[in-house]
Amino acid sequence: MRSGTLEELEEIEQNLLDEEEETGQRNYSMRIELYKEMYNRLKPLARKQNDVYKNYIENVQQSLVYDLIHYGTYLKTEYQKDDHLAAICLEDALKYDRHNPIAAYRLGFLSYKQKNYSSALLYFENALRFQRYDSSHKYKLNSQQQVNAHLYLTNSALYIAQESAKKLNQLSAKENLEISYDDIDSLYTKIFETEKYLQRNAFYNITKNGKIKCSKKECEKLVESQPPKTMILYFNDRTIVAVYEDKEAVLTGDQGNMLKQFILNSTEESPLTRAAFSITHNINLNTYIQSARRLRNKLIDNGFPPMIQTTRYQDETAYYFDESYSYHVLYRVDEEIE
Structure with missing residues (x-):
C-alpha cells in the first residue's frame, strides 16, 4: 500500500469491500492500514485544495478512527480482546482525532x-x-x-x-x-x-425493565445461574459470550455488537435493516444478510432456539430479536461508546 497511488489505494479499498461482501466479515487489520495510507495521501492534497478534498479526507479519517476505537482491541484475534493492541490503536485514534x-x-x-x-x-x-x-x-x-x-x-x-x-x-x-x-x-x-x-458499578445490566449498574461478580453469578428462557449476552474482560440455559456460544466482536443491537433496539414492528449498522461504514445488503445469517446459525448450532427472526421492512431484509425471550445484556461502563 505504501508505494501505491491514491487511485491504486481506492482500487484496493473496492477489492476489500468486495471480499468482505463475499465472506460477510470485515478485515479490520487491512482496513486500518488502508485508511492510514489513504489519509497520508490525502493530507498534502487537502492542504493545497481544501475545498476539493475536505469531505474525502474527513470520511477517510472518520472510518479510520471508528475502526481503531471499536475494533482495535480484536486485531490479533477476532474472538479475544487484547489490551496491549487496544492501547496502541487508541493512541493511533488520538493521532487522527486529537481531542477524542x-x-x-x-x-x-x-x-x-x-x-x-x-x-x-x-x-x-x-x-x-x-x-x-x-x-x-x-x-x-x-x-x-x-x-x-x-x-x-x-x-x-x-x-x-x-x-x-x-x-x-x-x-x-x-x-x-x-x-x-x-x-x-x-x-x-x-x-x-x-x-x-x-x-x-463496573457493569451495566440491561433487561426489559431497564438499565442498572452492577459488579463483575454479580455478572458472573448471573451467567452461572442460567435463568430459564433467558438470553444472557456478556461482554466480559476477554471474550463475548452468549448464554442460554445450559448452552454457550463465544462470539466475535462484530457478532457480539450485532446481537446487542438486535436485543436492545429491534422489535417485530420495528426490525433492523442494514441502515442501523451503517453509521460510519456503508454496509452492503449482502454483507448484512450474511453477517446476520452467520450469527443466527452460530447460535442455533450451539443449541440456542431461533431467537433472531427475519422479515421485510422498508423493502429490505430486516431482523429482530424474538420478544418472547427475556434477556440480560452485560457490559463494562468503561467500554460503552454511545
Missing part, C-alpha cells in the same frame, strides 16, 4: 488496570478536558463515564501521593521537615472507598 474523549478515557482505564497511575491520571485529565473542549464531539463520554473519570483521576492521584508518602517516610533527611507525612491512613480510606464504588 472516549479514546483518552479508555487509555486511562487501561493504564489504571495496569496500575500505571501516572499515565492514567494524564489520560483522564485529557478525557475530561476534551469533553469540555467539544461537548458535541461524536465520541463523548456519557454521564456515568464522566463521574468515573473524576473518580479514577482522584484515585490515581491518591495512589501517587500514597507511594510518595511511603518513600518520603523512608528518607533520613525527612527528620529536618517541619511538617509530618506519617498519617497516610486517610489516603488508604479514600482509595478503598473509591475502588469499592467503581467495582460495585
